[in-house]
Amino acid sequence: MIELVVDDRCTRCDTCVQVCPTNVFERGTDGLPLIARQEDCQTCFLCELYCQADALYVAPNCDEPVAVDAASIMASGLLGQFRRDSGWNEWEGDPAHANLHWRMGELFARARAG
Amino acid sequence: MSLHLEADVLIIGGGLAGCWAAVAAARAGAEVVLADKGYCGTSGVTATAGPNHWWVPPDPEKRAQAVRDRDARALGLADPRWMARIIDTTWRTLPTLADYYRHSVTAGGVPHYQSLRGPEYLRALRRYAEASGVRILDHSPALELLLHADGSVAGARGLRRQGEGGNWTVRAAGVVVATGGCAFLSKLLGSRTNTGDGHLMAAEAGARLSGMEFSTYHTVAERHSTQTRSASYAFADYFDADGRQIDTGGNPDVTLPLARALLAGPVYATLARMPADLRAILPQIQPAILLPFQRQGIDPFTQRFPITLHGEGTVRGTGGLRLVDDDCQTDVPGLYAAGDAATRELIAGATSGGGAQNSAWAVSSGTWSGQAAARLASARGRRAHQGVEAAGGAGLRPTAGALKDAAALTRHLTEGVRAEMLPYDKILFRRGPVLAQSLATLDGLWRDARDRLAPGPDATARVRAREAAALVACARWSTATALARGETRGLHRREDAPGLNPDLAHRLLSGGLDTVWVRADGPAQRSPARRSNVA
């Protein structure tokens, strides 16, 4: 579930509030997004994908909230990883992150072949 | 604060099917409004996944063979004519997205249209819809349908949970329900908004359902994660708590052995068999699949990690609204169903349409219903000034006075549904007496919902209450149909009735609100084409 908004990275662009499919966020009075309805979070990571400031962190646990330490997450290099691996925004056109989704069928085929 | 709109066509749901329906209607010249509960572009189970579509080139022999192969696995409940139709429509429709999706160009310079990455696919569809003139209402769940005195659909009503808030009403000549399958609030990836709202709204208007017993599909995922992406797990080996390997019988469908093992204790997996070259490019194939591992410090290729199975309800099952003609019209005139909200028995029979058929179905049924609704609008007009009636009941208009604590009742209902629809022993190993007990429990929940469930104080509470009523309704149709099908066929397994019963080689219809009914739908195969009487 969504666990963290890194305030000093956030540009207050409102994108996450808009794109979260389950309406988890709410715009706070200071413009920062609040995690208002964490229990509705579907752990889809799509807010991270749309946050160009890499200011959001979704913990992989979909069953219950987990405590996260903002400093160690910022140091971990995990922020923005999904956006980069997906080749979005400034990563678009970078051959190291080219979309190879079309090779998915190979996973099944080669597993079958043993 | 209320928003009143008139349009030719209203699309409810902006996932894969709803977007294609909106594009098709708009390109046919209709004025189109699309309302999604969440955000059109990230909502729905495609936006979080990466669908492979049924993709067969227009070579008559290849296509006939593809239909024959699939029909042979459908256990008598599919219709080859519908399979051929979706193959053709998908082939012609998918490439029209090329201006909005950067298709990979593969060997020989051919764009790869068949398999797309979910977030990019839905982002592209949103742009395509907007460029086609569709008006999109995000965070605007539909709550109920509006009906003309003659029983045909007149529009819908819902609320806006962001911005100014308030209610919305859209009057339209044709309405397409594309609200997805019902996943019973399991943790299936991307399914939180798929609570069967469209099923309930349509049933309240008089629509029937079909195939609701085929709601047992499950997918493996890391224990606490939502990543139900099966491709990597094709390389998985599974172990019990003592480290003994679980025999999955060499069958690619590992659901039953894993469910048995999970009922006995924790189960672990490793992806050690995945070759190094594929490991290296996995983040480029499916960027999300590795996130749960990396964020927990697990190396899935060398370590064993705990797993679970997430139930999918009707998402990669096949049940949904019954269709009466080639335009995907439901029993309610002017109301169409597309994608997972509709029954997919026509193309997948008693087995799952996941893996290729379902997304081809969403593209095709969306396209046909959007075009048909646009034709209906130009033939009959909007009739926007005739009086209409709101069809919604449970969760909107309690018949016996509202309970004060709507939130507590909503929780009671959703937890009650989860307790009947998610445990593996109840769903994957069905038995008559247990199903009967579940149905009695669910009938009680329905009475609570109908009599006492009020909308609640704010937008969130109103949506949740209506979702709870829809979940209970879908659970009842599904359980009653599973009880009536006293045999084992495809996804539907009865421990107390193993094997096919030739007398049950037909589809089962269901419906009803206060009293749920189930009955046979005549011979399944090769029903003659019937077109709606709209030019």
Ligand SMILES: Cc1cc2nc3c(=O)[nH]c(=O)nc-3n(C[C@H](O)[C@H](O)[C@H](O)COP(=O)(O)OP(=O)(O)OC[C@H]3O[C@@H](n4cnc5c(N)ncnc54)[C@H](O)[C@@H]3O)c2cc1C
């Ligand atoms: C993990 C996963 C992988 C898959 N992979 C494949 C594959 O490779 N090949 C394949 O063929 N199929 C696949 N499928 C199935 C395929 O994704 C679905 O068939 C397809 O997404 C159906 O599209 P849909 O538009 O009907 O439903 P969805 O895409 O789920 O969209 C439903 C939409 O309706 C909205 N909605 C719900 N209620 C309301 C309401 N009350 N008011 C307004 N809007 C509402 C939701 O917010 C959502 O946006 C996969 C499914 C999953 C879960």
Ligand code: SF4
């Ligand atoms: S998308 Fe990112 S930058 Fe924009 S408001 Fe949300 S957290 Fe802040």
Ligand code: SF4
């Ligand atoms: S992970 Fe998905 S559901 Fe959760 S906050 Fe982010 S976008 Fe919303």
